[in-house]
Amino acid sequence: MTVARHYVMHAAEGQDAVLETALRGLADAVRPIPGCQGVELLRDIGNERRFIFIEKWDSVDAHKGAGAHLPKEALGPVMAALDGPPDGGYLDYLKTV
16 A cells, blocks of 8 residues: 655744755755655745655565664754654555646
8 A cells, every 4th residue: 555644844934945855955855755656845935934854665564673774873964954843644546637
């Protein structure tokens, strides 16, 4: 069963470019992890501080096991640029296009 893990994140004031760069680096670190089927990074057109980070995984367990493969330094720049904790959750794919 393929699942998506999504995160909604807001950059701290004046940190939107920093967060974008950090998220691009995180996406590059996540993509080669076993069980990852891809990563999408989106920015809200009406709010340049709001980002959506979507990971596609073979399963919830694959995502949960990914932390062991993620370089420890990959999350630091992301966390430093955030305006509060990210909101996230797992999603089922009901239909793909």
